[in-house]
Each structure stands twice: as C-alpha cells, then as structure tokens.
Amino acid sequence: MELITLKKELTKCLQQAVLEAQQQGALPSAALPELPIEHPQNPEHGDFASGLPLKLARAMRMSPMAIAEKICEHIVLPPEIDKVWIAAPGFINFSLRKDWLSTQVESVLAAGESYGDIDLGKGKRVQLEFVSVNPTGPLHVGHGRGAVLGSTLANVLTASGYAVEKEYYINDMGNQIDNFGRSLYARYQQCLDKEAAMPSDGYLGNYTIDLAKEIMQEQGDRFLLLPESEATSQLAEIGVAKMLQRIKQDLELLNVDFDNWFSERSLYQGGQYDKAMELLQSGGYIAKKENATWFESSSLGEDKDNVLVRSDGSPTYFASDIAYHYNKFVERRFDWVIDIWGADHQGHVPRMKAVLKALGYDPERLKVIICQLVTLRRGEEIVKVSKRSGDIITLKEVIDEVGSDACRFFFLSRSADGQMDFDLELAKKQSADNPVYYVQYAHARIASILRLAAQRVGDYSQGDVSLLTTEPELTLIRQVILLPEIIERVAATLEPHHLPYYAQDLATVFHSFYKQCRVVSKDEALTKTRLKLVKATQIALAKVLSLMGMAAPEKM
C-alpha cells in the first residue's frame, strides 16, 4: 500500500472507530464531519494527525481529549501503523512502522518512471486550452507564464490518469487580422520605398518591419500590383503563418507543445458557428436589437446581454468562442474543459459559463483558470509590455537570458492568481545560485554516485532495505513517498506551484542525508542498501522535474 492510500485508509479507520464507539454507547451520536488526515509539520506529532475530536466536541458535549481517548480505544489500526496516541488539545496522532517505511523504497524502484502516477482521472477526457495568443505578434513573458502553467498541468493531469489533449486556439480572423494585414501592407510598401502610413491602430512593433522585409525578399514586389484589399488579406495570411511558426518555435524553446492547433476560421467553414447559433436561437436566447444580434445572457443571471453579430454582419469574438465551446462539448464530447486565460479576459468567464447553461451543459464542466499578469522589470525599471508599442521584451529574449529551466521554475513558483514580478536582473544575478540548480544538482549528484557505484559495486539489487533505520534515511524516505500526494493535490486544485516547492524540499532532505550518510563505503551490505534509497530519490526527483518540464541532468 502506498502512503496516499494508507492516508485514506486511516480516515476510514477513524470513522469506523467513532461508529463503533457510538454503537457501544461510549460516544453520543453525532454527524461525522469531513476531516482529512494531515501530515503534521512537527515530527513529534507523528506521520499523520487528525483533529476529529476537536470537531466532534460541541455536538457530543464532551471534551475533545475524552473523545480522542474513546476513539483510540475503539480504533482498529492498519498493520502499517506503529503507534497511535492523543495530544492536547484533542489530536490523534499516528506514526508509521519504520520497517514499512523502508519497504517503500522497493516500491518506488519497482514503479520506476511511473512512480507518482495515480488513478484520479479514471481516463476522463480533458481538454486543456492555453496560450492561444493572437498570431499578430511575438509572445511576451505573460504568455510564457500561461504556457508553462498549461503544459505543467497537462503533465500532471496525464500522470493523474486523465486523457489530456492540449490545444492552441488560433484567432485567425476578425478585426485584429485585418489590422495586422494593413500594418504589414504599410511596412511592405515602406520597404519598397513607397510612402505609406501605418494604420492609426496598427501593430507598430519592429517585428512587422522584419516580417515585411522577409516577405519582400521571398516574393518580391508582386503585392504592389494587387488591389489594396487583396494585398492586405494575402499579406495577413502569410504574416499569420509566419507568426505562428515563430510562436511555435518560441514555445518549443520553453518545452511547450500542443496536440492540436485549432483555427477559429474553421468554425465558420465547418458549420459549428451555424449550429451553435441555431441551438441558442431555439433555446430563446437570441434577440435582435439595433440591427445587431444579441445573446440574452441577462436571462441567465448575467449583468448584461452581449453582442454576437455586429450591425455590419460580422460575428464577434464571443460568437466564435461560443462555436468553439460548442465544438469542444457537443462535437468532441470532452468530459472536462480547462481554459487558461489572461487576467484581461476575466470578464469573459461568466459569459462563457452562461453559454454552457444555455447549451444545456453543467457550467462546472468548464474550468477557467485566470492567469494574472506579469510585470517585467530590469532592476528598478519597469518594462512596459505592450503589443502595440515598438519596445517589447519578447519571451524568446527572456528565455535566451535566463534559460528555459530557470524560466519554467520561476513561472511555476508563483500561484496563478497573483500577479508576479519578473526581474530580469535578479534572474540573471541569481542564476548561479538559483533554486533550479539546487534541485538539478541533487539529481546530478545522485547520478554521479551511481556512476561511481557502477564501477565499485556493480549490481546492488540485493541491497536489504530493512537496514535503513537511521533518522536521515527515514526522513528521506518520508519525503520521497510524498510525491503521489503532491501530484494528487496539483491535479485536484490545478495549482502546479506546489511542484517546485516539493522539489526543493526533496533536494534539501537529500543533500542533508548525503552529508550525514556515506553511500559508497567499505560496508558492502549498507552500500547496496543506500544505493537503493539514492536511486529511489533520483526517481522521485526526475519525476517532479519532468512534470515541471525541466531537464534532469546527469552532469552539470
């Protein structure tokens, strides 16, 4: 049995004990509250602790300590538990048998790369949509945050037994694409020494100049011969393709990839838009007002209605998104859909939820994670991140400066619902002493030990784990076997920032163990035993690094 299942088992034992005591009249009747067992931070309080007696005290009109005693009298303990005791003001503490702890090393070794995988998702199909940046400009740091968050969640959900599909939604139509085309057309003309003014709301970044030059070099001046509207739309098409290529490359640098790249335009060609609108129409959620078509979300408890089709006949972004989610739920039948959006889209969340209601789906099946903005700094100086200004720091530049692994670790260390400062100077300055290297160093150090052991001892499969009895060894085992719970927690809360903290803790415990316990020594039996523990640690470290999308180096 793994630690994570044992924990659940103990919860049941506690409930059983209460019921048993109640049946025998030792405890008065009262409803059992939900109360998970926790790992106390103070080792003196054991491996598990429950505050159940404190919760029951009021309803039972007894002192928590008295309740705790009665529960202890009636509890039937699993064999893995060594001891149970009560502690003021009303806790029940449990400690694990040391020989059980040591056998866990064998389980980790047996699981290998699949160590930490759990069966939470039961094969449920979940779609994870993230990044989805307009293909009209390069990615910046804020996008990197969403990318790292999404790809890590995908890794964790996969490890948790979900069938995950990662998708990038391409906004390849609408105003911003027209605008992009007009901007490129102006740049293109400028490249060919023609006078041309950028659109007033155009994309002013220097990358549009590079793009225009590139197109000119590849295709010459042929667009000058076309009518303006034709030239802009063709340039937009080419520009979007090139931008997407760049976005894809930048994401690869960050170790982020997708299963699908989904085109917004395809929703109009494939009929999803029409079908979704028909559904809303027949549900009575559509109204015509002032020459436009509206989604009557106010009838679903929303603040206000929203325009779907403008008076000029063009559909809004919202209309596309409705068709897109129709496709996700109705056509592709995902059990669960997770969208990761920037903070500037938060107002869009209730509207999308209302759409699900209108389509007859439980809004809970759509989870939107709002990723707060990143403020980029160079020391004291705040760097404005604006797509429209010529001066932006791209994600690629940041990756080139601090490296992909450090970048990922940094983004992951902050929970999504808080804005974060990304200080480039600090990131660079700390790069030699960064926690990311601390964790990777632990992995490399183990690899080095194993290399040495391969020469001196060779096969250590006969190592006897029951020799693992000292405090540094047991502490390390305890940390190693915590991983499945971390994975479960991240999958349940969709908060991957627990991963880097776990990784760091694991590295700390390992380094401390290493200082106190010689691994490769003259004691052959103990050497083989400790090699097993060290290998198990490496497995856990490699797993958490891989979930975070980071390298687990053999040498540094």
Next chain:
RNA sequence: GCCCCUGUAGCUCAGAGGAUAGAGCACUGGCCUCCGGAGCCAGGUGCAAGGGUUCGAAUCCCUUCAGGGGCACCA
C-alpha cells in the same frame, strides 16, 4: 460607480480552519583525510488595518485602506 485577483520576513514567494507561520535570495559566522562545496550546519525579523464566525483564523464573512485587472457592435 460595479465586478474579479492580490496584500505574509529587507526582497521574491509558500502556507489543505489546527499544535511553535515556512522556503529561496540577501546579510553574518562555522564545516572539505572521504561518494560532486552548485553542498551542509547555525544566526531573526513578519500575517495591511478594524470588526465578526469558531474550541481554534494568515486561511471563512463584513468594512476600510493599498496595488493590479476588467466593465465595447475590441480580443
């Protein structure tokens, strides 16, 4: 004005209603006869403010203050 997010150590941030609130960075001391010193050990300050709920609140509720984001026939 209304809605969402955030306020924890000098800085960047963790913290699952529970026991003495934790890391990293920075700062100061120690520690290499021995498997990687990118390491180990030690040193101290803090929950924005005020109410409330609770046996118990950094955590839940209300108010205030501060920062960010939204409130388009933009996306």
